[in-house]
Amino acid sequence: MAKRSIEPMLWMLFSTGGVVAALLIPSLVFLFGLAFPLRWLSPPDHEHLFTVLRHPLTRVALFLVCTSSLFHSAHRLRYTLYDGLQIKHLNELVNLFCYGGVVVGSVIAALLLWRVA
Amino acid sequence: MSERPVYTEYHPRWYRPRTSTYWWLKRWSYLAFILRELSSIFIAWFVIYVLLLVRAVSHGDGSYQRFLAWSGKPVVLLLNLVTLGFVLFHAITWFNLAPQAMVVHALGKRVPGRWLTAANYLAWAVASALVVWLVLGG
Numbered sequence: 001m002a003k004r005s006i007e008p009m010l011w012m013l014f015s016t017g018g019v020v021a022a023l024l025i026p027s028l029v030f031l032f033g034l035a036f037p038l039r040w041l042s043p044p045d046h047e048h049l050f051t052v053l054r055h056p057l058t059r060v061a062l063f064l065v066c067t068s069s070l071f072h073s074a075h076r077l078r079y080t081l082y083d084g085l086q087i088k089h090l091n092e093l094v095n096l097f098c099y100g101g102v103v104v105g106s107v108i109a110a111l112l113l114w115r116v117a
Numbered sequence: 118m119s120e121r122p123v124y125t126e127y128h129p130r131w132y133r134p135r136t137s138t139y140w141w142l143k144r145w146s147y148l149a150f151i152l153r154e155l156s157s158i159f160i161a162w163f164v165i166y167v168l169l170l171v172r173a174v175s176h177g178d179g180s181y182q183r184f185l186a187w188s189g190k191p192v193v194l195l196l197n198l199v200t201l202g203f204v205l206f207h208a209i210t211w212f213n214l215a216p217q218a219m220v221v222h223a224l225g226k227r228v229p230g231r232w233l234t235a236a237n238y239l240a241w242a243v244a245s246a247l248v249v250w251l252v253l254g255g
Contacts, residue, residue: 027248085138
C-alpha cells in the first residue's frame with residue numbers, strides 16, 4: 001500500500017455535495033418547479049431575478065451548488081451501478097461517465113454563470 | 118475495488134452463492150437504500166433545470182417567459198414533482214443520519230445526537246428562508 005487512495009477525498013466531496021443539496025435544492029425545486037409554474041405563487045419578474053442573479057455572490061453560490069451537487073450525484077450513481085446493479089466489469093467506463101459528467105457539467109455551469117451580465 | 122479472480126492450481130472453487138441483481142427488493146430497508154441512491158439522478162436533473170433557468174434569465178425577459186411556460190408543461194411538472202419527493206427524501210434521511218456521521222464534542226462532553234439533527238434542521242429552515250427571500254424579492 002505505497003500509494004494513497006483518493007477514495008476518502010471523494011467521499012468527503014460526496015458528503016459536502018450531500019449537505020449542499022439537502023439544504024438548498026428542496027426550496028428551489030419547490031419554487032421554480034412547482035409553485036411558480038402552477039401559480040401557487042406569482043413568479044418574480046425578470047428584472048428582479050436578473051438583479052439577484054447578476055450579483056457575484058449569487059453566481060459563486062450557484063456555481064458551488066451545481067458542482068458539489070453534481071459531484072454528490074455522480075459519486076452516488078457510481079456506487080448505485082456498482083452495488084445496486086452489480087455492474088463491476090465496467091468500472092473504468094462507469095467512473096469515466098460519472099466523473100466526466102461532473103467535469104462537463106461544471107464547465108457548462110461556469111460558462112453560463114460567467115456570461116450573466 | 119476491482120475484484121480479480123486469483124487462480125490457484127488444484128484448489129477447489131470457492132462456494133460463493135450468487136447475489137440476485139434484485140436483492141434490494143427483499144426488504145424495506147434495502148429498498149429505502151436504493152431509493153435514496155436513485156435520488157442522485159433527480160439531483161442531476163435539478164442542476165440541468167437550474168442551469169436552463171439561468172440561461173433563460175440571462176437572455177432577457179422573453180426567454181424567461183418562455184422558460185416559465187415550458188416549466189408549466191405536464192411532463193416537466195411531473196418530473197419536478199418526483200424530483201421534489203426524492204430531494205426531500207434525501208434531505209430528511211441525510212439530516213437524520215448526521216449524528217451517526219459526525220461526533221461533536223463540546224465542554225469535554227459528547228454533544229447528543231438529537232442536538233446535531235436539530236441543528237441540521239434549523240440550518241435547513243434558515244437556508245430555505247434565505248432562498249425564498251432572495252427569489253421573491255427581499
